[in-house]
Amino acid sequence: MCEELLKQALRAETQAWRVCYARHCNAKYRDLMNDMIRFMDDVSKRLGRPINDLSDVRLVVDTLCELRRKEIDIDMTIAPIEVCLLSHTGIVAVISYVY
Secondary structure (H helix, E strand, O other): OHHHHHHHHHHHHHHHHHHHHHHHHHHHHHHHHHHHHHHHHHHHHHHOOOOOOHHHHHHHHHHHHHHHHHHHHHHHHHHHHHHHHHHHHOOOOOOOOOO
């Protein structure tokens, strides 16, 4: 009887920790994704402008250089999010990147 109560208490405590961990992961990765979305929106706006003169070409080249520099950061941000989401949903997947 006492062992059953202990098991139930441990299961409840474990479930509470899992829920708390999932909430923290959700908040952390939501913030990272929002930052990335803002960056991509900004880049899209800059690249979507019409090119009329040399300064516009310079702006596009600078934007592409910035995007290239940030590419590794984007990949390093997305990979943990994919792993976290897949592990919490119970989906087992092997994530491989081809470079």
